Amino acid sequence: MRWLAKFIYFKLLGWKVTGNVNLSKDEIKKAVIIAVPHTSWHDFYIGVLLRAVLGVRTNFVGKKSLFRFPYGWFFRALGGAPVNRFSNENKVKAIAKIFNEREEFRMAMAPEGTRRKVKNWRTGFYYIAKEAKVPIIMFTLDFENKQNKISEPFYPTDDVKTDFEFMRNFYKGVKGRIPEYS
Numbered sequence: 001m002r003w004l005a006k007f008i009y010f011k012l013l014g015w016k017v018t019g020n021v022n023l024s025k026d027e028i029k030k031a032v033i034i035a036v037p038h039t040s041w042h043d044f045y046i047g048v049l050l051r052a053v054l055g056v057r058t059n060f061v062g063k064k065s066l067f068r069f070p071y072g073w074f075f076r077a078l079g080g081a082p083v084n085r086f087s088n089e090n091k092v093k094a095i096a097k098i099f100n101e102r103e104e105f106r107m108a109m110a111p112e113g114t115r116r117k118v119k120n121w122r123t124g125f126y127y128i129a130k131e132a133k134v135p136i137i138m139f140t141l142d143f144e145n146k147q148n149k150i151s152e153p154f155y156p157t158d159d160v161k162t163d164f165e166f167m168r169n170f171y172k173g174v175k176g177r178i179p180e181y182s
Helices: 002-012 041-052 072-077 091-101 122-134 160-170
Strands: 016-017 030-038 060-063 080-083 103-110 134-138 147-150
Touching: 002 041, 002 103, 030 122, 060 103, 080 091, 091 103, 091 122, 122 134, 122 160, 134 160
Parallel strands: 016 147, 030 103, 030 134, 060 080
Antiparallel strands: 134 147
């Protein structure tokens, strides 16, 4: 199936991947992967194709009810992990616990938390990475240039402001599928 994903991604859609293209060969088995800008449902299949092209297994977290019969097997096969959203348990700690329980877990998410334009990103991904002691890997959803650029692993420090400035700079000038939401 990897050859099919490459054919669709490179030949049919005309996309390219730059930056840390050896992500699958890295020894990074655990990471928080953030995709920006998230402006359209088209981001999903570009991300799925990219992970197949690179040969990297990625994961996501979802509400526990998604993982019940009859769809639970499907979401688990896609790399999903259930989280109880209604418990009193701190969500950052609950997700960090998933990282600690698994040998390999690369959680992909959009820090905007929506497909609309936002002024500030949500911070959960950052604190999950800190709590789980895993790096953040950034990748672009650049529809203007039909390109996914992947960063080297970045370990958050104790300087939140500087870290967010560094991450936002990685995405400077990148336009999503719906440019006005970028």
